[in-house]
Each structure stands twice: as structure tokens, then as C-alpha cells.
Amino acid sequence: MTYLRPNFRHPDLPTNELGYTKKNYEGSLSTLCAGCGHDSISAAIVQACFELSIEPHKVAKLSGIGCSSKTPTYFLGNSHGFNSVHGRMPSVVTGANMANRDLIYIGVSGDGDTASIGMGQFVHAVRRSLNMTYIVENNGCYGLTKGQDSATADVGSKSKKGDANPFEGIDLAALALQLGASFVARSFSGDKEQLIPLLKAAIKHPGFAFIDVISPCVTFNNNPGSTKSYEFVRDHLQATGTVDFVPMRKEITTSYSAGTSQEVTLHDGSVIHLHKIDDKLDIHNRRSALDLIQEYKSESKILTGLLYMDKEPTDLHETIGTVHKPLRSLQEKELCPGNNVLQNINASFR
Amino acid sequence: MSKDAVLNRIESVNDFVIRFANVNGTGSASANNMFAKSIFRMGIPVSPKNIFPSNIQGLPTWYEVRVSEKGYVGRRGGIDIVVCVNPQSMAKDIQDVEPGGYFLYDSTKALDLRLMRRDIHFIGIPLTDICRKEYSDPRQRQLFKNVIYVGALAALLDIEFEVLTGLIADQFEGKEKLIAPNVHALELGFHYATENFQCPFGIRVKRCDNVGNAILIDGNTACGLGAIYGGATVAAWYPITPSTSVVDAYEMYAKRLRVCPASGKQNFAIVQAEDELAAIGMVIGANWNGARSFTATSGPGVSLMNEFLGLAYFAEIPAVLIDVQRTGPSTGMPTRTQQSDVFECAYASHGDTKQVCLFPSTPKECFEMTAQSFDLAERLQTPIILLTDLDLGMNDTMSEPLEWDDARAYDRGKVLTSEQLEDASERFGRYLDVDDDGICYRTYPGTHPTKGGFFTRGTSRDEYAVYTEDGAAYVRNMERLLKKWETAKSYVPAPEIINAEHGSNIGIIYFGTTRAAALEAVDHLIEDNIAVDALRIRAFPFNHEVEEFIAQHDTLFVIEQNRDGQMRSLIINECEINPAKLVAVLNYDGMPITARYIQNKVAGYLESANVEPLRRQAGHKAERN
Numbered sequence: 017m018t019y020l021r022p023n024f025r026h027p028d029l030p031t032n033e034l035g036y037t038k039k040n041y042e043g044s045l046s047t048l049c050a051g052c053g054h055d056s057i058s059a060a061i062v063q064a065c066f067e068l069s070i071e072p073h074k075v076a077k078l079s080g081i082g083c084s085s086k087t088p089t090y091f092l093g094n095s096h097g098f099n100s101v102h103g104r105m106p107s108v109v110t111g112a113n114m115a116n117r118d119l120i121y122i123g124v125s126g127d128g129d130t131a132s133i134g135m136g137q138f139v140h141a142v143r144r145s146l147n148m149t150y151i152v153e154n155n156g157c158y159g160l161t162k163g164q165d166s167a168t169a170d171v172g173s174k175s176k177k178g179d180a181n182p183f184e185g186i187d188l189a190a191l192a193l194q195l196g197a198s199f200v201a202r203s204f205s206g207d208k209e210q211l212i213p214l215l216k217a218a219i220k221h222p223g224f225a226f227i228d229v230i231s232p233c234v235t236f237n238n239n240p241g242s243t244k245s246y247e248f249v250r251d252h253l254q255a256t257g258t259v260d261f262v263p264m265r266k267e268i269t270t271s272y273s274a275g276t277s278q279e280v281t282l283h284d285g286s287v288i289h290l291h292k293i294d295d296k297l298d299i300h301n302r303r304s305a306l307d308l309i310q311e312y313k314s315e316s317k318i319l320t321g322l323l324y325m326d327k328e329p330t331d332l333h334e335t336i337g338t339v340h341k342p343l344r345s346l347q348e349k350e351l352c353p354g355n356n357v358l359q360n361i362n363a364s365f366r
Numbered sequence: 367m368s369k370d371a372v373l374n375r376i377e378s379v380n381d382f383v384i385r386f387a388n389v390n391g392t393g394s395a396s397a398n399n400m401f402a403k404s405i406f407r408m409g410i411p412v413s414p415k416n417i418f419p420s421n422i423q424g425l426p427t428w429y430e431v432r433v434s435e436k437g438y439v440g441r442r443g444g445i446d447i448v449v450c451v452n453p454q455s456m457a458k459d460i461q462d463v464e465p466g467g468y469f470l471y472d473s474t475k476a477l478d479l480r481l482m483r484r485d486i487h488f489i490g491i492p493l494t495d496i497c498r499k500e501y502s503d504p505r506q507r508q509l510f511k512n513v514i515y516v517g518a519l520a521a522l523l524d525i526e527f528e529v530l531t532g533l534i535a536d537q538f539e540g541k542e543k544l545i546a547p548n549v550h551a552l553e554l555g556f557h558y559a560t561e562n563f564q565c566p567f568g569i570r571v572k573r574c575d576n577v578g579n580a581i582l583i584d585g586n587t588a589c590g591l592g593a594i595y596g597g598a599t600v601a602a603w604y605p606i607t608p609s610t611s612v613v614d615a616y617e618m619y620a621k622r623l624r625v626c627p628a629s630g631k632q633n634f635a636i637v638q639a640e641d642e643l644a645a646i647g648m649v650i651g652a653n654w655n656g657a658r659s660f661t662a663t664s665g666p667g668v669s670l671m672n673e674f675l676g677l678a679y680f681a682e683i684p685a686v687l688i689d690v691q692r693t694g695p696s697t698g699m700p701t702r703t704q705q706s707d708v709f710e711c712a713y714a715s716h717g718d719t720k721q722v723c724l725f726p727s728t729p730k731e732c733f734e735m736t737a738q739s740f741d742l743a744e745r746l747q748t749p750i751i752l753l754t755d756l757d758l759g760m761n762d763t764m765s766e767p768l769e770w771d772d773a774r775a776y777d778r779g780k781v782l783t784s785e786q787l788e789d790a791s792e793r794f795g796r797y798l799d800v801d802d803d804g805i806c807y808r809t810y811p812g813t814h815p816t817k818g819g820f821f822t823r824g825t826s827r828d829e830y831a832v833y834t835e836d837g838a839a840y841v842r843n844m845e846r847l848l849k850k851w852e853t854a855k856s857y858v859p860a861p862e863i864i865n866a867e868h869g870s871n872i873g874i875i876y877f878g879t880t881r882a883a884a885l886e887a888v889d890h891l892i893e894d895n896i897a898v899d900a901l902r903i904r905a906f907p908f909n910h911e912v913e914e915f916i917a918q919h920d921t922l923f924v925i926e927q928n929r930d931g932q933m934r935s936l937i938i939n940e941c942e943i944n945p946a947k948l949v950a951v952l953n954y955d956g957m958p959i960t961a962r963y964i965q966n967k968v969a970g971y972l973e974s975a976n977v978e979p980l981r982r983q984a985g986h987k988a989e990r991n
């Protein structure tokens with residue numbers, strides 16, 4: 017297998033509003049296993065950023081350690097990336113975001129990286145309402161160390177070795193809801209129709225946006241008995257409805273039947289259009305999302321789609337009260353009070 | 367004071383050690399500070415040290431003030447006067463007084479006769495009684511008791527009363543109603559002492575002019591100010607004694623000096639992290655993204671930060687970490703001082719790592735080195751660890767005033783701009799050693815749409831930041847990091863060398879807060895005809911002067927405040943020298959090292975080793991140079 021991507025480009029490749037083709041959003045060739053769900057998510061991120069006409073270098077992509085955390089190399093090759101230490105992506109994004117509030121921050125993590133070693137950092141990034149998109153590529157197992165159960169594996173789910181997991185699985189979407197995340201969604205790597213609009217909405221959301229993406233591990237957790245296999249997930253999916261993300265400036269052309277559809281206008285004028293299947297879900301009500309997750313879980317179903325969204329999220333910069341200019345752009349004249357002031361400070365210590 | 371005492375009386379002017387024994391949480395700190403500052407304002411050098419428990423209220427706490435006209439601000443050892451307001455610790459406090467010294471106590475309750483010593487002077491003042499008669503509110507009784515004993519000391523030691531009232535006026539500026547009651551409390555003590563004792567007594571103060579334009583400031587405040595002046599915009603931290611007041615000071619001054627006048631918004635961000643791992647992670651993220659960012663912690667925090675410090679070393683990301691050391695290992699003695707994080711910091715993290723460390727000795731150096739750390743971190747693209755300790759960090763320390771050169775520009779290191787990337791003919795390589803100094807060019811995220819992007823990682827990579835497991839590429843990178851380490855030697859602060867008048871074949875080596883006691887010990891050794899040359903280490907990597915100094919001397923005492931002689935071992939590990947020449951002088955009981963201790967250890971060693979510790983001939987010095 018070659019790891020060189022051909023430079024060939026079709027002259028008629030479609031371009032977005034900035035004149036970039038999809039190729040401008042791609043990264044290096046993936047070294048993950050063929051058929052890995054994570055690669056589909058990378059492709060969805062490429063598509064979402066292309067469609068949103070984001071300047072590729074205005075995104076910073078960060079990750080921890082693990083199969084999922086390798087993926088930022090495989091998308092947005094012109095963006096700066098940071099593969100940090102295991103479970104600590106949230107703190108690195110927090111610092112990066114404090115330094116420059118003008119970039120878009122996409123954090124990619126896995127179920128081991130978030131639900132085990134990095135649980136503490138995940139929890140605190142949510143409660144600080146950091147403006148970022150946090151994607152968990154959730155396969156219920158540790159791939160790089162050969163298939164141990166992770167903390168999101170459902171109780172009773174069988175690993176490749178055939179052992180049933182004796183421990184309760186952690187539902188990261190439910191946890192994010194409880195911790196006050198202002199955007200919570202769940203999706204499936206095999207459902208790009210749903211995943212791409214969700215990613216677009218999450219990226220545009222001016223607060224903490226969390227997406228738990230079930231992403232089967234073809235090598236270690238795609239066996240019968242696993243609740244994170246392609247087959248099981250396809251058979252047990254229950255979408256909250258269809259989601260459309262309509263950027264500002266574009267007309268809403270799709271028509272939706274009244275009663276089950278809901279429109280959410282974002283700060284920049286973009287619109288999220290949600291066509292609900294189950295009218296028990298009110299996406300502005302945390303409790304309704306939590307209840308519905310539980311309800312479907314009791315029927316062994318996985319509820320996907322947009323689960324909750326706060327239209328007026330706060331962002332850590334607002335909470336702290338930092339200037340609008342990125343802190344990293346401030347110069348000596350704004351930062352250093354000078355010697356005269358220092359002499360007054362000296363006088364206060366005499 | 368019994369009139370018929372036949373014993374010795376310590377008599378001195380402007381040269382003594384006084385210790386206050388209080389109960390934690392009773393408001394004694396501000397009264398004790400006022401005492402120290404009044405002497406400072408009389409132009410007499412002072413060195414107050416707070417010896418406090420890891421407790422909020424109820425346990426014994428002490429405040430030791432050294433008064434030294436000669437300007438010795440390290441601990442001397444021994445106590446001439448104890449002011450005891452805490453019955454819990456009274457037995458030990460009485461034992462601690464030097465023979466001929468003074469024990470001032472609350473005589474409301476008669477002293478236990480079993481505790482009496484015949485070789486010290488007891489001065490009883492009925493503090494509780496005075497308060498009971500004067501105040502009805504229990505809190506007032508407790509607070510003013512402290513002010514009353516300061517008033518009594520003013521009489522006994524001859525402190526200028528108007529200096530004290532001036533301090534009260536300063537302290538309660540804006541709360542003028544509190545001035546009169548505090549002055550009244552001072553008078554209560556003052557009058558009781560003048561009416562009942564011969565004032566001043568054997569030990570006294572006398573105005574002089576030995577303070578100059580010095581300031582009295584703690585090292586943590588100076589570090590916080592250094593971060594303001596050094597341009598830090600992102601502070602991430604987790605509270606831990608004794609470092610907490612670094613970020614407190616940064617925040618206080620930032621709120622005053624770093625608010626955008628137009629918008630009222632902050633030109634800084636402070637994030638209280640969930641733990642030290644997150645704190646250093648945030649610092650690394652912010653620095654990676656082009657902001658100057660720092661954290662402050664103590665030994666346990668550095669332990670937690672180790673993995674991230676390895677990442678920052680290997681991925682070459684600037685970071686500033688202030689480690690205010692305390693007594694380890696583990697939780698150790700959280701409110702006592704030590705210099706025992708040297709190993710932990712110098713080689714922080716797994717794998718082959720070396721971290722740049724700075725060792726300030728004074729508040730002025732805390733300020734300067736903190737500001738300088740941001741330049742060094744960005745110039746060298748690596749973490750800079752500033753190692754202070756509880757003694758320097760939390761105690762008011764006399765210092766030269768802080769200075770800032772307004773012409774100074776921050777050194778942001780090798781960072782390529784969008785224009786430079788646009789004009790470059792070669793492909794950008796994040797880890798290409800273009801200048802042959804081991805330091806490569808970096809770019810901030812978001813600089814250019816198609817050029818200069820790269821992937822930062824803790825895994826091995828090639829010169830273009832592309833992941834690789836090729837052993838040769840890995841080795842090239844590790845060797846370049848060593849080259850950078852060599853380059854660092856020319857950037858970090860050089861050691862301070864003080865040679866004896868005619869030079870000596872004996873040297874002492876020390877760092878950080880050992881400085882004051884070491885320099886005083888050198889003076890006393892000279893009085894005993896033992897001349898020594900002195901070198902103060904200010905940074906790791908060791909500058910070439912350190913190796914030269916060791917080569918020039920036959921016996922060297924490495925004085926430090928830890929059990930294992932960590933700096934001595936670090937020198938042996940890093941320098942081509944004969945380890946047998948390095949004699950460890952170690953104090954690690956949690957209290958700042960004293961001049962007497964150093965003097966006794968050095969003199970004792972030379973005597974027992976039968977070394978001729980005499981001055982070198984003038985000719986020797988000439989040869990050496």
C-alpha cells in the first residue's frame with residue numbers, strides 16, 4: 017500500500033465560496049485499519065469544513081492519544097494540529113483557545129481518551145463552556161493495545177475474545193447533558209447524512225459542542241455480541257429526526273411538515289432545521305433529552321441526532337471577560353505597565 | 367524583669383532575633399508585620415519569617431524577625447527574645463531562648479514554675495487582663511491583644527512611636543474609623559511597659575540609614591509582577607501552598623494594570639484548572655498558540671506535570687513554570703521550606719529530558735527571572751522552570767527595588783510570519799535546524815492558508831514534523847535537542863562569583879535562598895581567618911563558569927537545603943569534575959538554613975580534615991587569572 021496521495025486533481029472539482037476544493041481540506045492518508053469508522057468521521061469533517069467554506073488554516077485540530085487521536089493527521093492538512101498526551105486534549109484546547117479566540121477548535125478524542133484517562137479534563141472543559149467542538153470517536157474498546165473493553169462498552173457487550181463486559185458503560189452524551197454542555201449530539205460513523213450536518217452545526221455553535229460518534233472498531237469490536245459493531249448499531253439506531261444545517265445567506269428550500277419540525281437560528285444567521293421523528297424531544301430541554309436517551313436505552317436502542325442545544329450559550333471568554341482581540345496578538349504597549357508604574361509599586365513596599 | 371537577676375543580659379543595638387509565638391488564625395500576622403515594618407522604616411535591615419502550620423485556625427504559629435544593622439537577612443540561628451502569646455507552645459518557646467535572652471509572656475495567668483529558667487529574663491504583661499478591662503467584644507479582645515504587645519515592644523525596644531502610628535494610618539487608609547482604636551491599643555501596651563519596666567531594656571533599636579531604597583516584598587508577589595511585566599496573558603493554575611500567592615499577585619496587579627481602557631475588558635485570562643496536569647496542559651496549549659502563559663505550583667504539582675513537561679521538551683513548546691518548593695517527599699511538610707525539587711525539575715519526565723531551570727535568590731531576581739523566563743521559553747522553545755522556595759516565596763524579604771527598562775522589547779524567538787512564509791522558496795520544516803544552533807523556526811496556528819501548517823506531536827517525527835519511526839531520524843532529532851541545550855548555556859543567567867580578597871583554594875557553591883546565610887557565613891569565616899570563594903548557581907544548564915570554578919578550587923562545599931545533595935549530584939552528573947572535591951553541606955529540617963550552621967559545618971570540616979584553610983598568597987590569584 018502506498019502512503020503517497022496522488023497530486024492529480026480533476027479540473028472540474030467543485031469549489032466552495034472561498035474557491036477551495038475538497039482537496040484543500042484533506043490530510044495525509046490514514047494508517048488506520050481498512051473499514052475503520054474513524055476514517056468515515058474524518059471524511060465527514062472534511063466535507064463539513066468544505067461546505068461551511070471555512071479557511072482551512074483558521075481551524076486548530078487537537079487530540080489526545082489513541083486510534084481516534086491519530087485522525088487529525090488525516091484531515092485538514094493545512095491546519096495546525098496537536099497530538100498531545102493521553103486524555104489531556106481538553107486542557108491543551110483550553111489554553112489554545114485562551115490564547116486566540118478567533119480560531120475554530122476541533123478536538124478529537126476516543127472513548128478511552130475521554131471516558132477513562134481523560135474523564136477529569138473532559139468534565140471540566142464541559143463545565144467551563146469552552147468554545148470548541150469535541151468529537152468522541154466511540155468504539156467501546158482500546159484498539160492500539162489490542163481490544164480491551166473501554167468504559168463506554170455496554171454492560172454485557174462481548175469483546176472479540178468472547179468475554180461479556182461486567183461493568184456499566186458510561187454514556188458520554190448523557191454525561192455532557194448533565195454537566196451543562198450547550199450542544200449535545202450523538203451519531204454513527206456510518207451515517208454521513210446525519211453526521212455532516214451535525215458537525216456543521218457543532219462547528220458553528222458558539223459554545224461547547226459535544227458529539228458522541230459511535231464508530232465501530234473493525235478489528236477488535238465488530239464481532240457478534242458487541243453492541244458497538246456495525247451490524248448491531250445499524251439494527252438498533254433510532255434517530256431523533258433529520259437535521260439540516262442551512263448556512264446564513266442561503267434560502268431554506270426543503271419543506272418540512274408542520275408539527276414535527278423545528279428551526280433554530282444561530283447567532284450568525286445560520287439555521288438548523290430539525291425534522292423530528294419523535295415529538296417527545298424538545299431540543300431546548302435537557303431533561304427531555306436525558307429522558308429520551310434512557311427510554312430508548314431500555315429498549316436496547318441507540319438514540320442519535322441532535323439531542324440538545326442552547327441557543328444562547330456562554331463561552332469561557334465571556335465568563336472571564338477577556339478582550340475581543342486575541343490575547344496572543346497583544347503587544348508590549350498593552351501588556352507592560354512600564355517603569356514609572358513599577359516605581360510606584362516599589363513605594364508601596366516601603 | 368527581676369531586679370536581682372545576676373545572670374547575663376544580652377545587650378545589643380540593632381542586632382537581634384525576636385520570635386513571636388501565636389495561635390494561627392488570631393490576627394497576629396498583621397500586628398507582627400507592623401512590628402517588622404516599623405523597624406524597616408527606621409532604616410534598620412530586617413528579615414521576618416513566618417513559620418506557620420498547615421492549618422486554618424488553632425495550631426501554633428511563629429513569626430521570627432531578625433534585625434541586623436549589618437544587613438544580614440538570612441537566618442542567624444538562636445533567639446534572643448520570645449514574645450509568647452500561645453500557651454500551647456510555651457514550654458518549647460522558653461527552651462528556645464538564648465541564655466541571657468528575654469521571654470515576654472501574657473502574665474494574666476501565673477507562669478508554671480516548672481517551666482522557669484534561671485538563665486533568661488521573664489517579662490510578664492497581663493495582656494488578657496488589659497483586653498478584658500478595655501474591650502467587651504471577644505473578637506476585639508483577641509485582635510487588640512496583638513497590637514498591645516507591639517505597643518509594649520515599642521517601649522521596651524525603643525521603636526519610634528510615630529513610625530508605628532504612621533503604619534497604622536497606611537494600613538487603614540480608607541477605613542479611618544479603625545485608626546484611633548488601633549493607636550489606642552498600641553498606647554495601652556506602651557504605657558504598661560514604661561510604667562512597669564526599665565525601658566528600653568538590654569536589646570534595643572536605633573534609627574540608622576542602612577536600608578537605602580530597599581523594598582520589603584515577598585518573592586511570590588515579585589514573581590506575579592514579573593509575569594505582568596514579562597507579558598504573560600494566560601495563567602493556568604491549581605491552588606497549592608506555598609505557590610498560591612504567585613497567581614493571586616498576578617491577578618491583583620492584572621486587574622489594576624491590564625484592563626483595556628476602552629472596553630473595560632481584560633488583557634489577560636486566568637483559569638483555575640481542575641488539577642496541575644490540566645494547568646500545565648493549558649499553559650502548553652496557550653504557548654503553542656502564541657500567547658505567553660505560565661503556571662505556578664509546588665513539588666507535588668511538578669510531579670503531576672511530568673508527562674506534559676516531557677511533551678513540551680520533545681515537541682519544543684515554550685512554557686513557564688514557577689515551582690515554589692516546599693518540604694517533600696509526598697505531602698511532606700507543606701508549610702516548611704526546602705530546595706528538594708532540583709532533580710525532579712532538572713530531568714522532569716520519562717525518556718532523555720533536560721529542563722532549563724532558574725534559581726532566583728531575592729525578590730528582585732524573582733521579578734527579573736520570571737520576566738526573563740518568557741523570553742527564554744520562546745527563544746529556546748522549551749519549558750523554563752523557575753525554582754524558588756517557601757522561604758523566599760512567602761516571607762517579606764528585603765530587596766533592591768524592582769526596575770524595568772522601558773526600551774526592552776520581548777524576545778518572541780524564531781516565529782515565521784505570513785509574509786516570511788509567502789516569500790520562502792524552501793519548504794517549511796518545523797524541525798529543520800536552519801541556523802545551526804539547534805533552535806528551529808515555528809509558526810503559530812492560523813498564520814497562512816497553505817504554508818507553515820504542521821502537526822505537533824509527542825511522537826517521533828522528521829524535520830518536517832511528519833511522523834516517523836526511523837531510528838536515524840529519531841537520533842538526529844535527539845542530537846539536535848542536545849545542541850540546543852548547549853546553545854541554552856549562553857542564554858541563561860551566569861553564576862554570581864564572589865572571590866575572597868586574595869582568592870582561596872576553598873570554594874562554596876550554593877543557590878536560591880541559601881545565598882543570604884551563605885554570604886553571612888563567609889564573613890564570619892573570614893573573621894576566623896578562613897577565606898573562601900563563593901559561587902552562586904543561577905541556572906541549569908550550568909554555564910561554563912561553574913566547571914571552571916570547580917577546577918580552580920581544591921575543596922568545595924555545596925550548600926543546599928535537601929537531604930540528598932541534589933545540586934551536588936547534578937553537578938557531578940553534568941560536569942567533568944572530580945566528585946571527591948565536593949563536600950555536601952545539607953540542612954533540610956524545613957526551616958531556612960542559618961549562617962551559624964554553614965559556618966560551623968565548613969569550619970568543622972576543615973578542622974577535622976586538617977586542611978590548611980588559609981588565605982591564598984596574592985601570587986596564586988594572579989596565576990589563576
